[in-house]
Amino acid sequence: MTEADLAGIESALGVTFPDYYREFMLEYPADLLAARYGPDGEPGEPADDWLHWRPETVIRENQAVRDYLGSPGWDGKTDPWPPNWFVIANNGGGDHWYIDLTARPGMEGLVWKFDHESGRRFVAAGSLQGWAEHLRNVFEMFERGEF
Numbered sequence: 001m002t003e004a005d006l007a008g009i010e011s012a013l014g015v016t017f018p019d020y021y022r023e024f025m026l027e028y029p030a031d032l033l034a035a036r037y038g039p040d041g042e043p044g045e046p047a048d049d050w051l052h053w054r055p056e057t058v059i060r061e062n063q064a065v066r067d068y069l070g071s072p073g074w075d076g077k078t079d080p081w082p083p084n085w086f087v088i089a090n091n092g093g094g095d096h097w098y099i100d101l102t103a104r105p106g107m108e109g110l111v112w113k114f115d116h117e118s119g120r121r122f123v124a125a126g127s128l129q130g131w132a133e134h135l136r137n138v139f140e141m142f143e144r145g146e147f
Helices: 003-013 019-026 030-034 045-050 055-068 127-143
Strands: 068-074 078-080 086-088 096-100 109-117 120-125
Touching: 003 019, 003 055, 019 127, 030 045, 030 127, 045 078, 045 086, 045 127, 055 086, 086 127, 109 127, 120 127
Parallel strands: none
Antiparallel strands: 068 078, 086 096, 096 109, 109 120
C-alpha cells in the first residue's frame, strides 16, 4: 500500500489514520502477501480477508459495516457501527476485527474482535504486529491443509 492509497481511503471514508496503522500498512508483511488458501489459491487472498490490504477491500468492508452492522446498546436497540471502529479483517461469517481510531492513551493499537452473534467485543491482539503473528500461524495451518 502507498501513501496515495492511504490518503484515498481516508478521503473515501472520512477518517484519519493513526501513525501506527499508517506505518504498518506502508510496510505490510511480505510473507502474509504470499500466503494462499491451499496450493491452488491466489497469493494474498487470505491476507486480504484477515488483514485487509487492498484499498478497495478496506473501503468496501468499512462502508459495509457502517451501512449494515451495529452493536446492541444498553436499551436493546442496535446502535450504529461507531465511526472510530475501523475494520481491518472479517471471517466471512459476520465477525469483524477492528482498531479504534480514537483510542485512549494506553489502548492505541489494540486489535479488537466484534462477535456479531453476541454483539460483544474483546481484544484479539495487543497490536497489529501481534495480529500479523497470529495470522502467520493460521496461514501455516492453511499450507498444511489443517483448515
